[in-house]
Amino acid sequence: MFENLILAFEKTFIREDRYKMFLGGLGNTLIIALCATLIGVVIGALVAIVKVYYKQTGKLKYLNAICEIYTTIIRGTPIVVQLLITYNIIFVWSTQAVAIGIMGFGINSGAYVAEIMRGGINAVDIGQTEAGRSLGLSSATTMKSIVLPQAIKNVLPAIGNEFIALLKETSVIGFLGVIDLTKAAERVISRTADVYFPYLSIAAIYLILVYGLNYLFKLLERRLAKSDRG
Amino acid sequence: MIEVKNLYKTFDGKNMILKNVSYHVKRGEKLVIVGPSGGGKSTFLRCINLLEKPTYGEIWVNGKLITPVDPYLHFDVIEASLTYGKLYEKSVAENPGLSEEERREMLIREIKEKDLLHEKNEGGEYRKRMKQIFAANHIQIDLARQKMGMVFQHFNLFPHMTVKENITFAPVKLKLQTPEEASAKADKLLARVGLTEKADAYPSQLSGGQKQRIAIIRALAMDPEIMLFDEPTSALDPEMVGEVLDVMKELARENMTMLVVTHEMGFAREVADRILFMADGGILEEGTPDELFNHPKHPRTQQFLRCVL
Ligand SMILES: Nc1ncnc2c1ncn2[C@@H]1O[C@H](COP(=O)(O)OP(=O)(O)OP(=O)(O)O)[C@@H](O)[C@H]1O
């Protein structure tokens, strides 16, 4: 039994330096999730600002409509379909699957982050905006320098969760030919014909990643809360 | 210095919160606004720096218009409207006997009272006049606000900035002062309110009274010509009220133009040049502290004073 395990481990990770395959896959998984989160935060912040600004002032009507369409479509269709469209229609001229994956996941994430950010912006006391404006600051400056920093602090935990969610979701990226952690396991399986060990291994790796990051974010959150109380 | 002309304010087109409020604040004047809760004091103050948008009426600051043009306040605009033209012809047919002057007055009064002007279909001449008046007098609100400091009941310090950053952020960002100038000015202002040692603290580390003193000097750092205070001591523990009022009194001695909404009647008596009594969305009575406190005329004022004094 124990010897079988060692053998399976050796076959999965050591032979032909297969651990490198997993490491590469892990790297891709992390890079895609991280970059997609960043893109999601940028898109999400912009969309949220447009929506909040429209709600407050009635300006930016068309931009707001575009943002509504964007969030509706993204939240109403499966991520795999979105990736297929991104890969086969929008970026049909490109074969940079990793970059396309990042774009696809980033655009997807943006729609969800927008809702998070909007909640974060609305949670900032209206008095902050009024104080900024009453000093003569423009609405853009007030948003950028007064409201957003506080909103982002509000939503950091939710952004952390978004990153973790993306980390798991990226496991479908293999069908674009990107070798992420999941795809790496499949590649190895095609050589070793053993399905158990590779799949269970990556499940364990995902599990450790998710809960490790979860723990890390909780620590950071507590740090932030502490500095808040002064 | 501040002219409020026929100010009306409704929220969501429904309840009328301010009804035809007019007042002229002179330079150096210390104006205290008192009145029962819900009477429209805050709304009035907030309209003056356009934190609330007036529904009708105009507000002029230092001879500059900060609101849109209100056609009803400009007779030449009313006369340029198509509505006036139509009514004029009708009036000529029906009352040929009237003098031109009488007819004009009657029509203008009718149009104002019945709110007959409709922006969209008053014709080119009307729009041209409106645009002319606007272009000749309007000042962008952000510019006007640079000269109007505002102090809020709940301080509204920026929690993610240190005390010093709170004070220097706006003047530096707006390029009114270099960072060095702003910093030196902040030091002076901090010394003046006795909070030098709090320069690098965050707002969360301050007491309420300290926060409000910082909020006041944050506004002063912009070199304002007018200071607006909306119940600056209402959120404070009683033992901290004095330290904030002292700063305001000193400001008054330096002849700052001040509009103060407050329930501190002692402060009103001591500092105010004039007192406004506001209730039910209007200025029911105004006068010197002596007139208003010792010889109130309006029954609502008398009733109010009985409750608070
Ligand atoms: N944003 C708003 N939307 C709807 N109604 C409002 C709004 N702000 C104020 N009001 C209403 O306007 C009325 C006057 O309010 P305002 O705050 O000006 O009174 P106030 O004299 O300052 O009273 P207080 O002494 O309680 O501060 C109140 O009835 C209030 O409910």
Ligand SMILES: [Mg+2]
């Ligand atoms: Mg009030």
